[in-house]
Amino acid sequence: MLRLDTQFTIKNAPQRRLFKIITPQELIEKGVATCAGNAGFEDLMLWLDDIHVTNQHSLMTLPVGGFLLAGKSLNANHFTATTLSTPKDPQVVKPGDVISVGPDSSMVRVLYRRGSNSNLLFMTDRCNSLCLMCSQPPKDIDDRWHIDENLKLIDLIDPGIEQLGISGGEPTLYKDGLLAILAHAKSVLPEKSLHILSNGRLLRDPSWIEALKHVGHKKLTWGIPLYADNAADHDHVVQAPGAFSETMAGLYNLHRAEQHIEIRVVLSKLTAVRLPELAHFIFRNLPFASHIALMGIENTGLAKKNYEELWIDPADYQEQLNLAAWFLDIRGLTVSIYNLPLCVLDPGLRSFYRQSISDWKNLFIEACHTCAATESCAGFFKSHSERWQSRNVHPLSREDLIHMQGATYEIA
Amino acid sequence: MKLLERWKMLIGQSMALAPMLGSPLVDAGQTQLVSSDWLPASGNTPPAFKNTLNAKDAINIYAAHRSHSSHSSHRSHSSHYSSSGGYSAPRSYSTPSSPSYTPPSANQGSTYGQGLSAPRTAPPSSAYGTRPAAQDLSALVKRVQLALMVKKYYSGAIDGVMGNGTRGALMAFQSDSGIGIHGRMDTPTLNALGIAIP
Numbered sequence: 001m002l003r004l005d006t007q008f009t010i011k012n013a014p015q016r017r018l019f020k021i022i023t024p025q026e027l028i029e030k031g032v033a034t035c036a037g038n039a040g041f042e043d044l045m046l047w048l049d050d051i052h053v054t055n056q057h058s059l060m061t062l063p064v065g066g067f068l069l070a071g072k073s074l075n076a077n078h079f080t081a082t083t084l085s086t087p088k089d090p091q092v093v094k095p096g097d098v099i100s101v102g103p104d105s106s107m108v109r110v111l112y113r114r115g116s117n118s119n120l121l122f123m124t125d126r127c128n129s130l131c132l133m134c135s136q137p138p139k140d141i142d143d144r145w146h147i148d149e150n151l152k153l154i155d156l157i158d159p160g161i162e163q164l165g166i167s168g169g170e171p172t173l174y175k176d177g178l179l180a181i182l183a184h185a186k187s188v189l190p191e192k193s194l195h196i197l198s199n200g201r202l203l204r205d206p207s208w209i210e211a212l213k214h215v216g217h218k219k220l221t222w223g224i225p226l227y228a229d230n231a232a233d234h235d236h237v238v239q240a241p242g243a244f245s246e247t248m249a250g251l252y253n254l255h256r257a258e259q260h261i262e263i264r265v266v267l268s269k270l271t272a273v274r275l276p277e278l279a280h281f282i283f284r285n286l287p288f289a290s291h292i293a294l295m296g297i298e299n300t301g302l303a304k305k306n307y308e309e310l311w312i313d314p315a316d317y318q319e320q321l322n323l324a325a326w327f328l329d330i331r332g333l334t335v336s337i338y339n340l341p342l343c344v345l346d347p348g349l350r351s352f353y354r355q356s357i358s359d360w361k362n363l364f365i366e367a368c369h370t371c372a373a374t375e376s377c378a379g380f381f382k383s384h385s386e387r388w389q390s391r392n393v394h395p396l397s398r399e400d401l402i403h404m405q406g407a408t409y410e411i412a
Numbered sequence: 413m414k415l416l417e418r419w420k421m422l423i424g425q426s427m428a429l430a431p432m433l434g435s436p437l438v439d440a441g442q443t444q445l446v447s448s449d450w451l452p453a454s455g456n457t458p459p460a461f462k463n464t465l466n467a468k469d470a471i472n473i474y475a476a477h478r479s480h481s482s483h484s485s486h487r488s489h490s491s492h493y494s495s496s497g498g499y500s501a502p503r504s505y506s507t508p509s510s511p512s513y514t515p516p517s518a519n520q521g522s523t524y525g526q527g528l529s530a531p532r533t534a535p536p537s538s539a540y541g542t543r544p545a546a547q548d549l550s551a552l553v554k555r556v557q558l559a560l561m562v563k564k565y566y567s568g569a570i571d572g573v574m575g576n577g578t579r580g581a582l583m584a585f586q587s588d589s590g591i592g593i594h595g596r597m598d599t600p601t602l603n604a605l606g607i608a609i610p
Contacts, residue, residue, distance in 0.1 A: 063572070
């Protein structure tokens with residue numbers, strides 16, 4: 001698990017802007033083609049290591065946007081260019097990453113990490129819901145600046161196949177900005193698939209249909225949470241009256257707009273009990289969903305203070321999980337189970353299990369020391385704590401893993 | 413038949429079979445299901461791939477450009493191409509051209525489309541004798557200067573100008589590398605420097 005920001009000594013950074021980190025070797029080989037979109041030398045920050053110390057002065061005549069002095073023997077003084085040096089954690093920023101640097105703080109944020117499995121475009125901290133288990137508690141501020149930052153970010157990231165998330169807050173709150181970002185991503189990064197996390201409520205406005213069809217991004221999936229087969233329970237989870245019917249209207253509009261839809265369910269005491277009914281509801285009313293994600297809960301943000309309402313030991317909902325997952329699977333809907341440690345999962349559900357926790361926020365605990373399954377397990381969230389731990393967490397042996405292959409039974 | 417004659421017959425049959433003794437059929441083990449010549453003959457090295465960073469016949473509009481100032485020499489472009497071994501089908505190494513960005517329908521009042529750049533447009537690679545844009549040329553010269561500096565042929569400023577110092581360093585490099593010593597950024601030179609044609 002590697003964090004996304006760290007402190008640097010920053011010199012000569014007059015305003016907040018983005019930089020693409022590049023080694024001299026990559027600059028020689030690819031030049032600005034290392035960035036997917038239109039980028040110039042001024043967008044690059046040259047990564048200088050100890051091996052460059054003899055050439056440091058000449059290299060720093062290069063007309064790039066700035067320099068990152070990663071080598072300890074390099075001298076940061078007497079230069080007028082933007083320079084970053086002495087990182088608190090030298091592992092955080094690496095060549096290929098895109099960072100945000102500004103004069104207002106010594107924190108440098110990594111907005112894109114080369115080789116990560118979870119790069120995302122952050123749209124806004126605002127949200128129109130207030131889910132009891134929200135992992136990103138909303139702030140009511142005007143942060144439209146994220147949009148321009150993301151448009152620039154798209155130009156600077158590596159070309160190549162990867163999935164980019166688009167998240168927040170609620171991304172649809174800045175409608176024009178989101179559409180502009182989708183269109184720009186389609187133009188500059190057509191090979192990358194996009195996955196938007198949204199509550200879908202604002203998509204009940206039918207003008208989204210034409211707008212999304214016009215953008216026509218062919219690799220876009222909308223991840224929309226649905227927490228119950230009825231309005232009372234769903235609205236309670238998201239703490240917004242009317243949300244259930246707005247989300248349903250939004251889902252139908254997305255389908256009219258020929259979009260790919262993923263239904264996401266966070267498993268908690270409020271959702272696990274009626275999970276089989278929800279599965280039935282999804283099959284009857286949203287059979288066009290491309291994917292259903294059943295997700296273990298993350299103990300962060302608002303979830304912590306709503307422990308009493310939310311916590312249920314995953315060991316106690318394995319039966320509902322089985323009924324729901326197999327009900328949908330046998331009817332041709334794709335199901336995945338996310339964010340649970342493999343040892344608490346009913347072995348019969350192994351085929352739905354995904355190693356899903358982002359690489360910058362997962363870890364293993366002491367009980368995992370002797371486990372044979374750490375290579376295939378999602379692990380725990382970095383926010384994990386004792387009271388959110390299943391009683392069934394235990395190291396798995398190789399024999400346990402053998403019995404997990406495939407399903408041991410099916411339910412019609 | 414008498415015993416001696418039987419023995420003579422047996423020995424005769426064995427002699428007839430003697431050549432088979434050395435063959436793989438003699439041993440009925442599993443391993444002999446495949447004939448023993450499936451192993452590469454010793455002394456054969458693994459195949460070597462001779463791909464270069466830029467294809468030999470890739471279009472390189474930077475190759476003909478002698479120096480930043482001499483634009484009058486462009487009339488000689490066609491002869492340059494024909495002298496480098498004939499014109500072959502253009503193979504593009506530039507990013508595929510995509511439709512330029514149009515903002516979503518105008519009546520939504522979007523303000524995010526205007527300042528946007530289209531995906532990076534590479535120089536048109538199918539045009540015969542095209543001159544590279546000044547900025548693209550300057551960027552390539554910077555990369556060449558950087559590469560020469562890393563290889564210790566050049567120690568001047570990295571300014572994107574193909575001046576005498578840069579050209580001299582380039583020719584020294586070309587000489588040491590056994591390629592044409594002309595001070596131009598042709599494809600073999602860029603391959604030797606490890607620079608992908610923009």
